[in-house]
Amino acid sequence: MSERIAELEAENALLKQRVIGLSKAEKVLRETEARYALAMQGANEGLWDWDPVSKELYLSARLLRTIGMGKDTFKTTSNEWLSWVHEEDREHYQQVLCHHLKGETEYFRCEYRVQNSSGGYVWVLAHGMALRNDQNIAYRMVGSIGDITEQKEYQDKLLHQATYDHLTGLPNRALALDRLSVAISRSRRNKTSVGLLFVDLDNFKKINDTLGHEVGDLHLKEISNRLGYCFREEDTIARLGGDEFLVILPDLDSPKQVEEVCERILATAMQPVTINGYEFSTSASIGVTIYPDDGYEPSGLLRNADAAMYQAKAQGKDTFCFFTPEMDQETVRKFTMESYLRQALSKDQLSLHYQSIVSASSGDVVGAEALLRWHCPEYGQVPPDQFIPLAEESGLIVTIGDWVLETACLQAAEWMATACVPFKIAVNVSYPQFRDGHIVSTVEKVLKKSGLPAQCLELELTERLLMEDERGCAEALKKLSAMGVQLSIDDFGTGFSALNYLQRFPVNTLKIDRSFVAELDCSKESPALISAIIQMAHALGIEVVGEGVETRQQVNFLTLQTCDYLQGYHFARPVPADQFQLQFSESCYLGAYI
Numbered sequence: 001m002s003e004r005i006a007e008l009e010a011e012n013a014l015l016k017q018r019v020i021g022l023s024k025a026e027k028v029l030r031e032t033e034a035r036y037a038l039a040m041q042g043a044n045e046g047l048w049d050w051d052p053v054s055k056e057l058y059l060s061a062r063l064l065r066t067i068g069m070g071k072d073t074f075k076t077t078s079n080e081w082l083s084w085v086h087e088e089d090r091e092h093y094q095q096v097l098c099h100h101l102k103g104e105t106e107y108f109r110c111e112y113r114v115q116n117s118s119g120g121y122v123w124v125l126a127h128g129m130a131l132r133n134d135q136n137i138a139y140r141m142v143g144s145i146g147d148i149t150e151q152k153e154y155q156d157k158l159l160h161q162a163t164y165d166h167l168t169g170l171p172n173r174a175l176a177l178d179r180l181s182v183a184i185s186r187s188r189r190n191k192t193s194v195g196l197l198f199v200d201l202d203n204f205k206k207i208n209d210t211l212g213h214e215v216g217d218l219h220l221k222e223i224s225n226r227l228g229y230c231f232r233e234e235d236t237i238a239r240l241g242g243d244e245f246l247v248i249l250p251d252l253d254s255p256k257q258v259e260e261v262c263e264r265i266l267a268t269a270m271q272p273v274t275i276n277g278y279e280f281s282t283s284a285s286i287g288v289t290i291y292p293d294d295g296y297e298p299s300g301l302l303r304n305a306d307a308a309m310y311q312a313k314a315q316g317k318d319t320f321c322f323f324t325p326e327m328d329q330e331t332v333r334k335f336t337m338e339s340y341l342r343q344a345l346s347k348d349q350l351s352l353h354y355q356s357i358v359s360a361s362s363g364d365v366v367g368a369e370a371l372l373r374w375h376c377p378e379y380g381q382v383p384p385d386q387f388i389p390l391a392e393e394s395g396l397i398v399t400i401g402d403w404v405l406e407t408a409c410l411q412a413a414e415w416m417a418t419a420c421v422p423f424k425i426a427v428n429v430s431y432p433q434f435r436d437g438h439i440v441s442t443v444e445k446v447l448k449k450s451g452l453p454a455q456c457l458e459l460e461l462t463e464r465l466l467m468e469d470e471r472g473c474a475e476a477l478k479k480l481s482a483m484g485v486q487l488s489i490d491d492f493g494t495g496f497s498a499l500n501y502l503q504r505f506p507v508n509t510l511k512i513d514r515s516f517v518a519e520l521d522c523s524k525e526s527p528a529l530i531s532a533i534i535q536m537a538h539a540l541g542i543e544v545v546g547e548g549v550e551t552r553q554q555v556n557f558l559t560l561q562t563c564d565y566l567q568g569y570h571f572a573r574p575v576p577a578d579q580f581q582l583q584f585s586e587s588c589y590l591g592a593y594i
């Protein structure tokens with residue numbers, strides 16, 4: 001009996017100790033919670049307290065105010081709370097919660113939208129942490145919620161600015177490529193195709209040039225709006241820049257669907273647009289490529305579509321063209337190169353090299369030919385023979401040519417001022433620069449800006465340009481000549497046999513093509529031909545430059561034939577401006593080349 005009493009007393013003491021322990025723990029918990037609640041009040045956050053077993057959820061008054069429920073503290077269930085979570089965020093919310101309950105994350109952190117009493121949604125950021133028993137099972141979870149709607153809206157705005165085109169409101173290139181990647185992944189799973197269309201408006205530049213950029217912009221906006229009606233909801237139309245658009249058609253079953261879309265785009269682009277009382281219409285050229293038939297990578301597909309678009313242009317515009325593997329690789333390269341060339345000037349990839357022209361009698365450097373160089377990051381150093389024809393075809397030569405003229409004249413004026421000797425700078429010009437007398441006004445401006453005397457500028461023309469007089473170059477050449485600008489004929493002898501243009505145009509110099517000079521040693525005709533050219537030119541009061549002079553024998557022959565000037569690797573290769581300056585000053589101070 002006494003043993004039993006002692007046992008009971010011991011148990012009683014133990015129980016008392018546990019009660020004391022528990023009430024101490026409860027006190028600590030209450031204090032902790034009070035501190036937490038205080039901290040949260042200060043942090044302007046609402047509190048929640050959840051029992052994962054019974055699903056009871058306690059929401060603090062501040063939390064309810066945060067999400068706009070307009071109620072005081074109240075109890076609910078986690079199921080009801082879930083019904084307030086935006087349906088697009090529900091799965092994510094449940095996943096994050098589940099990971100935390102399983103102990104896979106240290107803290108619970110989730111951004112989601114929750115509905116308020118007026119039916120709208122607020123973005124909230126919820127933090128929380130589960131309390132766990134000895135078996136690591138969560139028996140309670142507490143946390144806070146803060147309203148991040150404003151922050152989210154700001155983020156969305158920034159994201160929108162970074163991914164949408166500001167003029168048309170369409171997705172931009174970055175977003176388009178992202179969507180293309182998503183479409184490709186989905187098609188891979190669904191075993192379907194993706195159509196990629198590169199759309200370029202034909203003759204849009206004309207609208208910009210004749211009616212101004214404002215009208216051009218309005219036109220683009222209108223066309224973008226209209227194009228929007230040509231597609232399904234899941235399709236994407238993006239603006240790549242300028243008048244170029246990209247269309248992504250995901251989940252296609254047959255290429256026939258693409259053809260229908262192309263027809264719709266062509267018809268839409270044709271519809272007349274009226275802006276500021278002007279009515280005009282454009283057309284479009286479309287290049288089409290298909291995933292997976294033509295490629296797997298977004299960047300490769302984009303290149304295909306671009307090349308196919310150029311093919312459509314080459315076929316007369318206002319049409320669409322499917323990419324084919326047989327499509328000439330050179331054509332692809334050419335068209336891709338043109339798109340890079342478009343940016344070459346603004347990206348500072350162009351420069352001028354200068355090649356000495358020496359007097360055949362004294363050997364002094366009397367001038368230089370400015371030769372354009374393009375360093376393209378994608379293709380490396382591109383030879384002028386490759387990119388100049390491209391620039392001419394695309395009309396880019398006009399802007400580039402203006403830059404060449406200005407740079408060369410400013411440079412020549414500087415050298416002349418430093419060396420105090422006469423100097424002539426020769427600049428190549430192409431036919432498109434003559435359109436509408438453009439070259440005359442450019443030369444006037446450039447001479448004024450640089451202070452270079454007109455006589456010190458020589459424009460190198462091709463025979464073709466003079467032969468095609470009907471294009472209206474004659475007038476411009478006469479004006480240039482009247483200003484004092486020198487005119488020379490480049491690559492003389494290679495083009496046309498009719499020489500009557502030499503009398504009709506105010507030509508000052510002939511440059512004998514380097515192929516004749518190269519053949520001097522091995523062909524019987526070449527010496528006779530060169531000799532005849534020099535005599536004929538002199539009879540007409542025209543000076544002669546021998547081009548491509550590489551050997552001492554060539555120098556001797558040309559000098560004997562009274563050729564006036566010599567140019568070629570024998571004297572100097574084309575070099576950057578600073579190196580040419582050294583050659584020039586050496587020639588001025590140390591003596592002649594010959």
Ligand SMILES: Nc1nc2c(ncn2[C@@H]2O[C@@H]3COP(=O)(O)O[C@H]4[C@@H](O)[C@H](n5cnc6c(=O)[nH]c(N)nc65)O[C@@H]4COP(=O)(O)O[C@H]3[C@H]2O)c(=O)[nH]1
Binds near residue numbers: 355429567574
């Ligand atoms: N084998 C050999 N070649 C020599 C020798 N001496 C000079 N050359 C090369 O012959 C070309 C002379 O220029 P071009 O006949 O006007 O022929 C030029 C010109 O028609 C065109 N070009 C260059 N710059 C411009 C430019 O600013 N505007 C225009 N429209 N065309 C340009 O590109 C063409 C090629 O220019 P480049 O490649 O720089 O080639 C240059 C030059 O490097 C030599 O001794 N041997």
